[in-house]
Amino acid sequence: MTKQVQQLDRVIIRFAGDSGDGMQLTGDRFTAGTAEFGNDLSTLPNFPAEIRAPAGTLPGVSSFQLHFADHDILTPGDAPNVLVAMNPAALKANLGDLPRGADIIANTDEFTKRNLQKVGYDGNPLEDDTLGEWRVHAVPLTSLTVRALEGFDLSKKDAERSKNMFALGLLSWLYHRPTEATISFLEQKFAKKPDIAKANIAAFQAGWNYGETTESFSVSYEVKPAKLPPGVYRNISGNQALAYGLIAASVQSKLPLFLGSYPITPASDILHELSKHKRFGIRTFQAEDEIAGVGAALGAAFGGALGVTTTSGPGVALKAETVGLAVTTELPLIVVDVQRAGPSTGMPTKTEQTDLLMAMFGRNGESPLPIVAPMSPSDCFDAAIEAARIAVKYRTPVMLLSDGYLANGSEPWKLPEISELPDISVAYTTEPNAEDGTFLPFKRDTETLARPWAIPGTAGLEHRIGGIEKADGTGNISYDPNNHDRMVRVRQAKIDGVDVPDLQVDDPDGEAKVLVLGWGSTYGPIAAAVRRIRKSGGKVAQAHLRHLNPLPANTGEILKSYDKVLLPEINLGQLALLLRARFLVDIISYNRVRGLPFKAEELAGVIQDVIDGD
């Protein structure tokens, strides 16, 4: 049978199943094949905090969305073209996001009466007209997998577990994905269990062959490789890029990296990744709690290390006092906050941008620190280096605000030239700095206002620092009112003076009246929305803040040069509050806190409304 091949410019697939069905792995492997094929891509994993919620229930549904295209794309896509539903719960939980006409590949074996009842279906939606608006491909994935593995010495249960690989094989056929990488991945993953490796490979190939032979799929699709700038690429998630950025910062600063961290979703993968790279002279310390994590990092920084702590919002709350100590002792420290939905425990696996004001003000006293926010998964690499640059140059804690969307999302990353990475090294102080030959630990560099970094082991520079207010210069304890006023102001002035690049505006013909501003992970959806507006003839300017504190010097000027400024945030208007207070600009906020990134279509609508508005 000759099957038709249809060309597409982009596709959005969502794999959905029980949290034990291996959907994240399936998505990861499809992503790897897609990356290898040369499409541009963007991913959005979405999973519950429960490791194994009750099987077949709505709270237990885990999904992985992948957007791939023959051109550069900016988001994991608004609405899937294809939903792979491994059970009724996966169908029900995701159907609302599915546009009319989309494909549904459903695992009929799981659509049993009991499973249907679990999620409140009276009848079988695959058999009645519930799914009339969509193109349904009913495939008995589980039983086909079991049949394909009949020759293997496997229990039925073990054979059934390979159904995700069958699904992956089928989708790989459907979209012409290369298969070699997945096969070698399975061989490696199950190197110690060759039978399991063979079974998974057989299931994967059976899925492919099923697509080739079955009549349920009469068309397969091709998405040509994207024309991306030349270079070597790999696919990378935000957490991995952030970990690599910290390693690069250690190399480029010539400082040994010390990570003090306590496991917390969605930041733990940074701890996992860094602990694999001890050969770089990295020390990773899994502390007894969040406070000890940052305390140990600060202690290591006092000893001359690049001290880092990684956490999420609840951890930042616990670390606040120690971060304040780093502010006042003026030691370099990187605090990574992979933001998640709050308050309190909130929704640990869901994303949010709600820690900005905590990063700015969440400490006692006047306690300013620089804040850097990456704008895409791969940008976490550069943002980590930038945070380290500021920390060591100005001897200050720096907050790096990633979030759950960046942390777990992935995209192709054009590898940087190592030789082009910035040199961020600084010298420890080794000589007395006062005219009388003594050492003044708080005598500042006249340009940066940074104090000397004299580490233990340096003869003649013995000194004491601490959380009590310090006399300007000597660092001795001081309760002098004027000294305190001066020290408060100089610490603020140091942070205000951090060198950050000007804010760039994307305004192609300079005729836009509306500026859309963003920060952090909203870059992709905002930029995609801006494209849509421009494609339909609208005029809109875009700017994105990477440095939230201090703000680029030209920020106010840019905000004031547009009739309207729209600021979408995944919070209730935290940056808007700061900008309004600082620049007296009447920012138009757009806020959603659903634990999910914005959709491009949604933002395009909002932008259009602002353009059209009075």
Place this chain on the structure above:
Amino acid sequence: MTELVNGKGLSLIPKSDVKQGMKDFKSDQEVRWCPGCGDYAILAAVQSFLPELGLKRENIVFVSGIGCSSRFPYYLNTYGFHSIHGRAPAIATGLAASRPDLSVWVITGDGDALSIGGNHLIHALRRNVNLNILLFNNRIYGLTKGQYSPTSEIGKITKSTPMGSLDKPFNPISLALGAEASFVARTIDSDRKHLQSVLREATAHRGTSLVEIYQNCNIFNDNAFEQLKDPEIRDDITLRVEHGQPIQSASKAVVRSADGGIEVVDRASVAEADILVHDAHRADPSLAFALSRLDEPAFEHVPIGIFRQIDRPAYDVLMAEQMEEAKAQQGPGELSDLLLGGDTWRIG
């Protein structure tokens, strides 16, 4: 930073090539404890002991938390970090784990170490971080002006407990032993000779050494340890705990009891051979723990000395070994290898 060579005691810390005296360790800061505070005696004992170590002064760091005793680092002409309440062991852990060439001391009190910082203390002990922890125990909160502490006796009348405190106190020695500490000792501010002999052993120990120092707060809890200082009775109630020696005071001795535990009996009632001989190096800490329980309820007899002193790899050395092993297996880190390590593809 100094290259790590495996070793014990102070062998990783650079030695001074000049002779040092007590004045070399005094900073120019005026000491501001209340007149009569036991902290003065401890400070003087430490300042006069440090020259004996012969270490480079710049390789010594004192880290403290919050409380009266935590002002200690300001008065020593070494590196110092006066940090925040309870967190000194955590901060010192990062420093000591990454700098095996430093002698790192933690100065803390009963509130700082056992209340707000209890978690950090027990984890430092189990990890065996290379620290000397001096726990000044005065059984009261001094800096906040006289509330009961986690070592105050039950029923303590203070500003925050006008009807008497309700909580059972910690026994710091028992706590440390329960937390897998490799070196645990108790001494007293007024006995400089004993204090310095304990410090000598504590500094020679690689790993965490916890030294509880009974320290008098003459403002809010005066004479808390008076019996141990009273020439009339101190020799009778002080049970000397010394490795290889019978555990006894002038008039009392520790023996095995019929129920399998230990008990304090009249010295004259037992033969010398029946007195329990202390073995600080015993791998099993249960006997040391039993010894630590002998000072309940209060001061009928108090064991003083080194309860436990065992060899166990220090945390910094273990950490460094893993780094070396990773380098040996995978070669030194190269950024380009790291970035190219996943599935990559080339465009153009």
